[in-house]
Each structure stands twice: as structure tokens, then as C-alpha cells.
Amino acid sequence: MAKIKLTKNELKVQKDALKMFKRYLPTLTLKKQQLQTEIRTIDARAKEVRQQRKNLEAEFEAWISVFGEKEAFKPGMVTVRNIRKTTGNIAGVTIPIYEGADFSRGDYDLYETPLWIDMAADRMEKALSLDLEADVLEEQVRLLAQELRVTTQRVNLFEKVKIPETKANIKKITVYLGDEQVAAVVRSKISKKKLQNEGEDA
Numbered sequence: 001m002a003k004i005k006l007t008k009n010e011l012k013v014q015k016d017a018l019k020m021f022k023r024y025l026p027t028l029t030l031k032k033q034q035l036q037t038e039i040r041t042i043d044a045r046a047k048e049v050r051q052q053r054k055n056l057e058a059e060f061e062a063w064i065s066v067f068g069e070k071e072a073f074k075p076g077m078v079t080v081r082n083i084r085k086t087t088g089n090i091a092g093v094t095i096p097i098y099e100g101a102d103f104s105r106g107d108y109d110l111y112e113t114p115l116w117i118d119m120a121a122d123r124m125e126k127a128l129s130l131d132l133e134a135d136v137l138e139e140q141v142r143l144l145a146q147e148l149r150v151t152t153q154r155v156n157l158f159e160k161v162k163i164p165e166t167k168a169n170i171k172k173i174t175v176y177l178g179d180e181q182v183a184a185v186v187r188s189k190i191s192k193k194k195l196q197n198e199g200e201d202a
Contacts, residue, residue, distance in 0.1 A: 004169050006176040014173065018166040025158045032155055034091045035148040039141055046137035053130040060123050077106040077117070078124040083132055090140075093147045098136035101129055 004010055084099040103125045 004173065006173050008177065011170065011173045011177065014166050014169045018163065018170065021158050021162050021166065025155070025163070028151055028155045028158065031091050032148065032151045035093075035144055035151060038090050039144050039148065042137055042140050042144070046134050046141065049130050049134040049137060053127055053134065056123065056127050056130065060120070060127070078121050078128065079104050079106070080128060080132070085136065090144060091147065093143055095140045095143050096136050097140075098133045101132050103128065 004014070080101055081104045082102040084101060085096045086099055088095050088097045105121055
């Protein structure tokens, strides 16, 4: 703890600091709660999207095997051309928001490939889109978790260090100034008594 001056000015400084800490603490606590809620919500959404992707893949595998021409569909037939993202703001944190993606389809001979290839390519686009959405959601969680760590540290600093320290400083200064006042009164009375005694002696 830094050494404090035991003066009226320092008492005012400490009281102002305490007021400021008490004013900011509820805002920080609210921000912490908001971040925790948002992280839980987004994390649940990311898990849901990943599950949709797994379900789609399982369905896709079963569906392709029915045709017995698994090798006909090559992964390079569908590629991501562009990811559309915008930004949003949650509790002062800038986060990416997934808005969709544009895909390119590889060249394939319509006579050589089975009829279901176009349907398979549509499903592949859907699967890739779910992957991209989940990635963006996980990035949101990462950014918000980072901000949550900083906010939690601030809340703890205010609650456990700054406010108790400032209260202790105020008490210390108040006690010292009170003692000084009592001592000044006693000195004043002693001086007065001395002057009275000297007056009587003259």
C-alpha cells in the first residue's frame, strides 16, 4: 500500500476515489454478467451448428452410399469463393457476424457424372456454410471471453483491493485528524491556563 499523507486534502482525494470506485463497480459487474450470458448463448449456438453439420454429414454419407458411387463426388467440386461477414457489438466488444458465403463449383461433365451430383454439391455448400458459421461463433466466444477476463480482473481489483484500501485510508486519516484536533484543543487549554497563571502572578 502506498504511503498516504494524513491531511484534509488527502482525505478529500480518498473520498472522491471511493465515490468513483463505487460508481463504476455496478457498471463493471453488469458488464461481467452480460458477457457471461452472451458467451453461454453463443457457445450453445455454436454447438448446435456443429451438431447440424454432423447430422448433415451422416445423412449425406448414408444417402451417397445408396447410389454406390461414392467416388463420383470429389471434395474439390465445391469451394468457398467468398465469406460474407459484418461486425456487431456486445458490451463494447467488436465481434464478427457471419452473413453467409458464396461458393464456386468445379467443372464436371454432365454426361459423365451421376444425376445426384448437383444435389450433393448443394449439400456440400450447406455443410461448408455451417462450418464457417460455427467458426465465426467460436471467434465471438473467444473475443468475449478475453473481455470477460479483463472485466473480472477489474471487478476483483475494485471489490477486493481498491475499495477496502480506500476505506482504510479514509479511516486512518480521519482518526489522525481527530487526534490532531483533540491535541490542538488540549494545547490551547494549556496555553490559556499558562497565560491566566502568568496574569495572576504579575
